[in-house]
Amino acid sequence: MQTGLPSELKGVTRIRDAVGKALLFLGDTDPDVVVLTADVARSTRTSWFADRFPERFVNIGISEQDMVGFAAGLALAGKKPYAAAFAMFLMRAWEQIRNSIDRMNLDVKLIATHSGFSDHGDGASHQSLEDIALMRVLHNMAVVVPADPPQAYKAVVRIHEEVRGPVYFRIGRDYSPTVTDPASDYKFGELEILRDGSDIAIVSAGPLLAQVLEATEALQREGVDAAVANLHTVKPLDEQGLEALARRTGLLVVVEEHFPRGGLFGAVAEALAQRYPVPVYPIAAKSYGHSARSVLDLYREHALLADSIASRILEIIGRHKR
Amino acid sequence: MGISLSEKLHEISLRARRRIIRMGIIEKSVHVGASLSVLDILVTLYFGRGLRRTGNRPTERDWLILSKGHAVPALYAVLAEKGLIPEDRLDAIRAIDGLEGHPDYTTEGIDVSTGSLGQGLSIAAGIAYAMRLDGTEDRHRVYVILGDGELDEGQVWEAAATVAHLGLRSVVAIVDVNGFQLDGPVEAIKTKGDLVLRWRSLGWSVVEVDGHDYEMLLSALRVADQEKRPTVILAYTRRGKGLGFLEASGGQHIDRKHADRFTE
Numbered sequence: 001m002q003t004g005l006p007s008e009l010k011g012v013t014r015i016r017d018a019v020g021k022a023l024l025f026l027g028d029t030d031p032d033v034v035v036l037t038a039d040v041a042r043s044t045r046t047s048w049f050a051d052r053f054p055e056r057f058v059n060i061g062i063s064e065q066d067m068v069g070f071a072a073g074l075a076l077a078g079k080k081p082y083a084a085a086f087a088m089f090l091m092r093a094w095e096q097i098r099n100s101i102d103r104m105n106l107d108v109k110l111i112a113t114h115s116g117f118s119d120h121g122d123g124a125s126h127q128s129l130e131d132i133a134l135m136r137v138l139h140n141m142a143v144v145v146p147a148d149p150p151q152a153y154k155a156v157v158r159i160h161e162e163v164r165g166p167v168y169f170r171i172g173r174d175y176s177p178t179v180t181d182p183a184s185d186y187k188f189g190e191l192e193i194l195r196d197g198s199d200i201a202i203v204s205a206g207p208l209l210a211q212v213l214e215a216t217e218a219l220q221r222e223g224v225d226a227a228v229a230n231l232h233t234v235k236p237l238d239e240q241g242l243e244a245l246a247r248r249t250g251l252l253v254v255v256e257e258h259f260p261r262g263g264l265f266g267a268v269a270e271a272l273a274q275r276y277p278v279p280v281y282p283i284a285a286k287s288y289g290h291s292a293r294s295v296l297d298l299y300r301e302h303a304l305l306a307d308s309i310a311s312r313i314l315e316i317i318g319r320h321k322r
Numbered sequence: 323m324g325i326s327l328s329e330k331l332h333e334i335s336l337r338a339r340r341r342i343i344r345m346g347i348i349e350k351s352v353h354v355g356a357s358l359s360v361l362d363i364l365v366t367l368y369f370g371r372g373l374r375r376t377g378n379r380p381t382e383r384d385w386l387i388l389s390k391g392h393a394v395p396a397l398y399a400v401l402a403e404k405g406l407i408p409e410d411r412l413d414a415i416r417a418i419d420g421l422e423g424h425p426d427y428t429t430e431g432i433d434v435s436t437g438s439l440g441q442g443l444s445i446a447a448g449i450a451y452a453m454r455l456d457g458t459e460d461r462h463r464v465y466v467i468l469g470d471g472e473l474d475e476g477q478v479w480e481a482a483a484t485v486a487h488l489g490l491r492s493v494v495a496i497v498d499v500n501g502f503q504l505d506g507p508v509e510a511i512k513t514k515g516d517l518v519l520r521w522r523s524l525g526w527s528v529v530e531v532d533g534h535d536y537e538m539l540l541s542a543l544r545v546a547d548q549e550k551r552p553t554v555i556l557a558y559t560r561r562g563k564g565l566g567f568l569e570a571s572g573g574q575h576i577d578r579k580h581a582d583r584f585t586e
Contacts, residue, residue: 058451058488066444066480073448076434078380099438100445104427
């Protein structure tokens with residue numbers, strides 16, 4: 001199976017579209033793939049799969065708990081199910097994910113779209129700021145947060161080949177500038193360095209990486225050389241890669257579209273506390289969100305835009321290094 | 323002249339009942355009442371109907387999901403009769419290196435891990451859909467056993483609608499209607515409504531039987547074999563069946579006072 005960027009991904013700028021295309025690819029290449037959704041076929045782009053492979057698609061209706069169990073049954077019977085819904089509403093089925101999927105280590109892939117603040121218009125009820133924490137604590141579940149459309153496509157395809165077991169894909173809605181090299185290989189479980197630097201390491205994932213990279217330019221102007229790591233695989237965690245960053249810079253900041261407890265910050269801090277303790281700071285959601293016309297408005301409110309990230313990092317550096 | 327099938331099932335059931343009671347005396351937390359109510363359903367499935375378990379692919383066999391997982395001692399007792407679990411292993415119920423307190427798929431003869439109520443029917447639907455994709459749904463059945471208390475869980479009704487909507491006729495749900503849930507009589511805890519109407523309104527074929535009558539259970543399973551729709555068997559049972567003081571009280575566990583009667 002090839003994982004380079006296919007021509008059909010040309011012009012795709014929305015991360016959920018890339019996942020929709022990836023599922024089409026899997027449908028073409030693996031007859032065991034079955035896709036489920038909970039009355040959000042169009043929103044999750046699983047409607048594309050439904051149109052091409054109607055027999056291997058089931059719309060379970062507005063019942064995420066049932067969808068999770070249905071997926072478990074398919075996996076027990078030898079299929080490779082993908083269950084797609086908004087991240088927030090998959091979380092209502094956390095206990096089903098835990099008891100019906102994770103406990104039996106079943107090969108079920110969860111496609112969680114509209115994560116973080118990305119469903120800006122719908123407001124707080126639809127925005128998931130806890131899902132990484134909830135999925136990360138599960139014993140077997142892998143947690144993947146692709147950075148951009150090409151990486152999302154490659155991650156879904158490559159993980160389908162490589163990983164037999166439950167995986168949670170945290171996918172946004174629309175905002176997802178491409179920050180990775182579209183020609184690069186996807187390496188599950190391996191931290192990806194997007195920018196080298198020696199003064200501080202910024203760890204982030206998903207669409208916020210675009211803001212983080214922009215922030216490093218402002219930092220550079222202030223004489224701060226910041227490394228940027230794309231933690232696309234939150235679990236299993238690349239502890240060695242994190243330790244190398246800690247040894248090189250002695251100071252880390254974690255930027256995430258999630259509450260600061262239990263998400264990327266939690267993962268990084270837990271690992272470094274044991275391997276190579278250095279100060280680690282979160283830059284994360286400050287409270288529940290609400291409706292906004294653009295996700296960038298919410299980023300601004302939560303100090304997650306490039307300029308706010310840069311100023312906060314300068315403060316942190318001032319405390320530790322100057 | 324040989325004995326009838328019913329007599330044979332009755333004998334198996336008597337042996338299994340003794341095993342359940344023994345487990346309940348050895349380990350007080352075992353759900354004896356629910357195990358005794360569901361037992362004849364399991365005995366009928368395993369020794370009357372017969373589960374076809376020989377296929378190579380997971381969709382080429384019958385499945386059994388004990389959604390009311392707390393009644394697993396009854397399943398262990400039946401698996402012991404089948405020779406899948408050694409008799410002395412039953413004494414290690416809920417022990418650190420023994421049999422799990424709720425069904426675990428790593429135990430020989432157990433298809434699906436359950437224990438958290440309300441999840442079995444959804445899983446059954448997924449298995450049945452896989453059978454449809456593999457073209458085996460006419461040849462095999464997915465039996466899922468629920469309790470009437472378990473029907474409080476909303477997910478059961480989500481799944482009931484899914485199964486009916488997709489017309490998954492290989493799903494056979496059997497509700498062990500023993501009238502009790504953990505905290506008391508089912509109607510005292512939460513209204514269950516008219517069970518026949520609830521299932522039928524969604525599109526299920528509904529069969530009502532005495533859950534301790536092998537002939538009736540077998541005939542209901544034959545109906546399910548012929549049905550073009552999914553079938554639910556409402557099996558009316560008695561919690562603690564065969565153990566007078568439990569039957570009388572609707573109790574769940576064997577306490578010390580009662581255990582003494584068995585230990586002379």
